[in-house]
Amino acid sequence: MASDLPSPTEPGPAGTFRLRTERSAVGLERLGLWVDEIAARLTLGVAVEYALRLCLEEAVANVVMHGVPVPGTDANWIALAVEPVADRLRLTVTDRCAAFDPRSAPEPDIAGSDDRVGGLGIHLMRRYARDVFYAREGPENHLTMTIPA
Amino acid sequence: MQLETEEIAPGVTKARLIGRLDIAGARVIDLPFSVLVGARRALIVDLSALEFIASMGLRTLIMGAHTVKSKCGRMVLFRPPAAVEAVLVSSGTDKVLPILHDLDEAVRAVSG
Numbered sequence: 323m324a325s326d327l328p329s330p331t332e333p334g335p336a337g338t339f340r341l342r343t344e345r346s347a348v349g350l351e352r353l354g355l356w357v358d359e360i361a362a363r364l365t366l367g368v369a370v371e372y373a374l375r376l377c378l379e380e381a382v383a384n385v386v387m388h389g390v391p392v393p394g395t396d397a398n399w400i401a402l403a404v405e406p407v408a409d410r411l412r413l414t415v416t417d418r419c420a421a422f423d424p425r426s427a428p429e430p431d432i433a434g435s436d437d438r439v440g441g442l443g444i445h446l447m448r449r450y451a452r453d454v455f456y457a458r459e460g461p462e463n464h465l466t467m468t469i470p471a
Numbered sequence: 472m473q474l475e476t477e478e479i480a481p482g483v484t485k486a487r488l489i490g491r492l493d494i495a496g497a498r499v500i501d502l503p504f505s506v507l508v509g510a511r512r513a514l515i516v517d518l519s520a521l522e523f524i525a526s527m528g529l530r531t532l533i534m535g536a537h538t539v540k541s542k543c544g545r546m547v548l549f550r551p552p553a554a555v556e557a558v559l560v561s562s563g564t565d566k567v568l569p570i571l572h573d574l575d576e577a578v579r580a581v582s583g
Contacts, residue, residue: 347494347495347498350493350494350495351495354491354493354495368554369554372523372554375493375523375525376523376525376558379493379494379525380525380526383494383525383526383527430562430563442526442529442530442562443525443526443527445526445561445562446525446526446558446561446562449561449562450561
């Protein structure tokens with residue numbers, strides 16, 4: 323089944339970086355290389371590059387590891403966009419798994435005796451990003467956030 | 472991602488993590504790190520060459536701390552770069568794993 327998500331080469335607004343990547347470990351590796359390219363092209367400072375890599379990796383990893391495919395919908399892809407806006411970077415992560423609002427996730431309890439450690443990624447994303455918004459539009463989850471640049 | 476170990480004092484092991492401890496990095500070192508924490512009672516995890524850490528890397532460290540603690544051992548983090556230390560603090564990892572910047576102090580901390 324063909325995906326309706328944008329292709330890697332689909333033109334966007336001037337200066338916007340776009341990537342459509344697999345919802346898999348391969349997709350995560352591709353994401354890392356893409357962030358390298360963005361950081362070089364925008365000559366990002368160390369702290370901004372770190373925040374960009376962290377927020378995108380946590381958002382995508384959450385979809386890769388916990389996203390629940392919906393029968394009849396191609397959920398094998400994740401679409402990403404990074405747009406420089408004034409003194410910020412606006413990040414958008416789009417997937418077609420079942421609806422999930424990361425803002426609703428509970429805070430992690432890493433000091434507990436339970437060996438399971440969960441929720442750290444979303445917690446970090448909320449700490450490093452500003453203006454985190456989520457919307458469900460048709461079959462798609464749209465997560466947007468900004469990072470001070 | 473690389474993991475190097477050396478005995479720096481009797482019974483004290485320093486494990487040096489080199490590279491990016493993202494999901495791919497965590498996948499590479501999870502097994503050797505699990506073996507290490509299962510076998511050592513006094514462990515200093517040297518983060519000075521760690522370029523990046525994300526939640527899966529934190530999970531590796533936290534699970535390691537739980538393992539060492541369950542065997543009545545001690546584990547500390549040593550000299551993380553500022554950006555990595557910020558993540559350790561933001562996540563609360565420093566509450567379960569002390570962060571130290573002086574090697575002698577780290578050796579004393581794990582030696583008990």
